[in-house]
Amino acid sequence: xxxRLGLLWLLLMLAVRAGAAEAHLELPESIPPEVTxxxxxxVDGGGSLSDVHMPTVPGLLFSNQIIxxxxxxxxxxxxxxxxxxxxxxxxxxxxIPAFAITLEDGTSVQSTPAVLHVKSGDQRLKGIxxxxxxxxxxxxxxxxxxxxxxxxxILRSVQPQDVSFGPPGDAVKLSTEPQQTTGTxxxxxxxxxxxYTLTWKVTFMTPGEHVxxxxxxxxxxxxxxxxxxxxxxxxxxxxxxxxxxDAGRPDDFSGVIGPLTLAATLGQMQITSDQGTVxxxxxxxxxxxxxxxxRWTPPAGLRAYPLDPVDEAGKRTFRWDLTxxxxxxxxxxxxxxxxxxxxxxxxxxxxxxxLRLSVLPGTRVIPTAPLGLxxxxxxxxxPALHLMPLxxxxxxxxxxxxxxxxxxxxxxxxxxxxxxxxxxRKLQAREHPGRDLARAIHxxxxxxxxxxxxxxxxxxxxxxxxxxxxxxRRELDLARYGGRxxxxxxxxxxxxxxRL
Amino acid sequence: xxxxxxxxxxLLVGLAWLAPHAMQxxxxxxxxxxxxxxxxxxxxxxxxxxxxxxxxxxxDCGLAAAAAGERGLASYGLVRAHALEPQRAEPLxxxxxxxxxxxxxxxxxxxxxxxxxxxxxxxxxLVVAGLVLGLRVTRPLPRGLVAAGxxxxxxxxxxxxxxxxxxxxxxxAVVSDTALLDSTGAVLSPVAAGTVVRQxxxxxxxxxxxxxxxxxxxxxxxxxxxxxxxxx
Numbered sequence: 001x002x003x004r005l006g007l008l009w010l011l012l013m014l015a016v017r018a019g020a021a022e023a024h025l026e027l028p029e030s031i032p033p034e035v036t037x038x039x040x041x042x043v044d045g046g047g048s049l050s051d052v053h054m055p056t057v058p059g060l061l062f063s064n065q066i067i068x069x070x071x072x073x074x075x076x077x078x079x080x081x082x083x084x085x086x087x088x089x090x091x092x093x094x095x096i097p098a099f100a101i102t103l104e105d106g107t108s109v110q111s112t113p114a115v116l117h118v119k120s121g122d123q124r125l126k127g128i129x130x131x132x133x134x135x136x137x138x139x140x141x142x143x144x145x146x147x148x149x150x151x152x153x154i155l156r157s158v159q160p161q162d163v164s165f166g167p168p169g170d171a172v173k174l175s176t177e178p179q180q181t182t183g184t185x186x187x188x189x190x191x192x193x194x195x196y197t198l199t200w201k202v203t204f205m206t207p208g209e210h211v212x213x214x215x216x217x218x219x220x221x222x223x224x225x226x227x228x229x230x231x232x233x234x235x236x237x238x239x240x241x242x243x244x245x246d247a248g249r250p251d252d253f254s255g256v257i258g259p260l261t262l263a264a265t266l267g268q269m270q271i272t273s274d275q276g277t278v279x280x281x282x283x284x285x286x287x288x289x290x291x292x293x294x295r296w297t298p299p300a301g302l303r304a305y306p307l308d309p310v311d312e313a314g315k316r317t318f319r320w321d322l323t324x325x326x327x328x329x330x331x332x333x334x335x336x337x338x339x340x341x342x343x344x345x346x347x348x349x350x351x352x353x354x355l356r357l358s359v360l361p362g363t364r365v366i367p368t369a370p371l372g373l374x375x376x377x378x379x380x381x382x383p384a385l386h387l388m389p390l391x392x393x394x395x396x397x398x399x400x401x402x403x404x405x406x407x408x409x410x411x412x413x414x415x416x417x418x419x420x421x422x423x424x425r426k427l428q429a430r431e432h433p434g435r436d437l438a439r440a441i442h443x444x445x446x447x448x449x450x451x452x453x454x455x456x457x458x459x460x461x462x463x464x465x466x467x468x469x470x471x472x473r474r475e476l477d478l479a480r481y482g483g484r485x486x487x488x489x490x491x492x493x494x495x496x497x498x499r500l
Numbered sequence: 501x502x503x504x505x506x507x508x509x510x511l512l513v514g515l516a517w518l519a520p521h522a523m524q525x526x527x528x529x530x531x532x533x534x535x536x537x538x539x540x541x542x543x544x545x546x547x548x549x550x551x552x553x554x555x556x557x558x559x560d561c562g563l564a565a566a567a568a569g570e571r572g573l574a575s576y577g578l579v580r581a582h583a584l585e586p587q588r589a590e591p592l593x594x595x596x597x598x599x600x601x602x603x604x605x606x607x608x609x610x611x612x613x614x615x616x617x618x619x620x621x622x623x624x625x626l627v628v629a630g631l632v633l634g635l636r637v638t639r640p641l642p643r644g645l646v647a648a649g650x651x652x653x654x655x656x657x658x659x660x661x662x663x664x665x666x667x668x669x670x671x672x673a674v675v676s677d678t679a680l681l682d683s684t685g686a687v688l689s690p691v692a693a694g695t696v697v698r699q700x701x702x703x704x705x706x707x708x709x710x711x712x713x714x715x716x717x718x719x720x721x722x723x724x725x726x727x728x729x730x731x732x
Contacts, residue, residue: 274568276537305535323536389560390590391530397555397585397619400663407626407653407660414634 021045023101023111026081028184028192032121033088035190038067042081043101043109049082051102060094060116061087088118121188122153128230129154131216133165133237141244141342142205144257145174145286148212148237150198153185158218160196165214165234167202174201174289210239248347250338258339260285264352266322266332272360273327279304281335281352282317293318294337299330302357324359331356433459434500441494446480459500468493530560539568546727549577555584559591566598571694572675573727574598579673579696586666587618587659600696602671606662617659626660629653670699672711672725680718681708688718 026040043049049069054062068083088094094116102108124130130153140146150165167173178198185193204210213236221227244255260283267278283291289311298304298320307319324330332355341348398406433455440448453473460466472493478484529544541564549557562577575598582591586607595602607614616625632649635641674695680688691697697711697720708719 274537274539276532276535276540303535321535325536389530389533389563390556391560398623399584400586400618400660400667403617403622403626403656403660403664406623407630410627410630411634412630414631415637416634417631418635418638 021047021103021107021109023109025096025111025114027114027116028186030117030119031086031088031186032188032190033090033118035121036085036087037190038083039086040081041084041101041111042079043103044079045077047103047105047107048080049101050104050106052082052084053099054084055097055099057094057096059089059092059118060096061089086116088116091118091120093117119186121186121190122193123188125153125185125187125191125193128158128220129160129216129218129232130235131163131165131232132235133212133214135237135239137342138238139240139242139342140203141242141257141340142207143203143255143287144342145201145203146239148200148202148239150178150234152196152216153193154196154218155191155193157222158220161217161219161229163214163216165212165216167200168210168212170206170210171200171202171204174203204239204241207241207243210241212237212239244340245345250347250349253338253340253347256285256291256337256339257287258285258341258348258350260287260337260339260350262335262337262350262352264332264335264355266355266357269356270358270360271324273324276321276323277357278307279320279322279332279355280317281319282315283337283350284315285339286314288314288316291316294335296333296335298322299332301325301328302330302332322357324357327359327361329356329358434498438494438498441486441491446476450476450480453497456497456500465497465500468496472497533564533567538564539570542568542570542573546573546577549580553584555581555588555591558584559594562591563594566594571598571692572673575600575673575694575696576675576725576727579671583667583669583671585619586663586669587614595696598694600694602669602696605666605669607659607666610658610662614659614662617656617661618663622656622659622663625652625656629656672697672699672709674720674724675727676724678720678724680711680713680716680720682718688716689714691720691724 022044024042024044026042028037028039031037041049041052048071049066052066054064063085065085066082067085068081070081072079072081096114096116098110098113100108100110124132131151133148133150136147136149138146148167148171150163152160152163154160166178178200181197181199183195183197185195187193214234216232216234217229218232219227219229263282263284265280265282267280268275271277281294293306293309296304301324303323303325304320305323307321309319310317322332334352334354336349336351338347338349340346433452437449437452437456440446440452450473453469453476456469460469472490475487475490475493479486529541529548532538532540542561545557545561545564549561558577558581560577562574562581565571565573565577575595578591578595578598581588582595582602585591586605592602592608607618616622629649629652632641632645633653636646636649674691674693674697677693678691680691682688691713695713697713699709700712700717701710704722705719707722709722709725710717711720713720
């Protein structure tokens, strides 16, 4: 029984392992004809490759020899890969069907089908680096968004450095940071290039031709010690900004460039008079993010309170809180915004359909009957509520129950404050041998003065103080044991030592 | 040293100034009310009042509920506002506008005498009085200073005592329609939401509280004296 279970477990693991392995060809975006390139065959989650038989595809020539191999392990995920040479004989798209790959453990895995695009090599890719810029579209009207696109194509051995390129000063940037993408390209010799693309969304307000150029610094690194910096001029981008025609321009045209679509919706089509609903107007178009809320007048009986607009990609939604004073049927008028269509160079209008809002009588009531409190005379008719909210943002005042505690705490603080100075004076007196010495001398307590002087000794820091202390000690000894009075000079030495 | 002290003090003052403004900048619970929909403001105002326990918040909550026709919550908010600062006339006036007249408390009877002893002014007077009298216990003080402490105490006393007394008022607002029950649970009479009743005993019994309504003693369910979801 155990053996059967073990065998079942082993089979299950093998099946899971076999199911987990995947293989695919990593192809470049395109290759030119009659150029031999190396492509990667990658096995994910499997073992080492043992044998590969590339399929036969008319027009494609695979070398049956593996020229490179390697293993990559990232976060425990193993990838085995081999390099295979490939050449296409003519232009076109080639479907490479699934084929079997034998692994070292004897299992096999099927590759996923792939399509190889064979195109002529990019003729523009010459030298070591190519920098160029363009506008898309290249012709706009003032205010119409366009994309300023910067392409930098460099060989694998070249590193990009500083670039002096960007939207000119008279451009209106519609995005704060450029969008960055990377890709690859093939030149007519079959060399692979790295392509960096920066895209700014901009517009211009002044008609005329705008030219944007700049320079790109690159470093050519043959090896670590042999690096060379070069400057590559950027092929300039040209933009033509034409004026918006006066003919056919609507009176209410506010400069919106199309295409533009509008959609108006109500949060609820039916509410009560003490409820509200939200009216949303969504504008979609290239200039949506720059648009201001349209002016409109709600029908009599409805009030509209504008809310903050909500922005999404290419959309802006204007919102209003709608409330109704009385019940009834309300017709919300259609929205109508004129815009200019650059391609056709004509004007058009985006409109919405009118909306209907049904408002039912609400339950809001002003109390008309006394709520009643036993033992009190209730008024016969309750007045309408005319009181206004306070809207105070004050700190909470001490609760009445806390006031006696405040008094008790203050009294205790007063008692402690009364006691504290006395104790502090005692502490200070104990900790000052200089003052102790002076106090003892003035009180003619020679023993106490001798003790204070002994405590002072560790604090003597210079020869003058040591001398004063020695002289004072000698005078104290003479006074204590010789029966003499203290010499007046002793008081001067005390003054000198008192501050220690 | 003074600079070291000035920094935290400045921060505290800044925070004290910013806190109410930050609160104001957040979602305004009054917005819907200003647009004629007080019912939608009541929940937010109730939350605000129960969080901060300021009389003004409870007062506004009561007014919003009254405007929305929620009698029970209106009485509840106004009674709570009155309990927090009994010396204030606004909650009593609002209750009267709803047809509810509470029996006059000590604050109402004493009138302006209450004012020095209520709120922060009362707290400040008590601090002065307490400090002076506490110091006098341990060391001799000038007579004038002692007299000033005694005056502070005397001036504050009416307000302190009367607000303390009235804050513990035994009134409860019934927030939803309920019934007065006898000790067996039998219904004596219906009690409408918004009715303000006198609590006869602080200790609840079997989820009910002993109250006096229309001169009749009886029990009403405790849950009917608090808004749903709000702790006591």
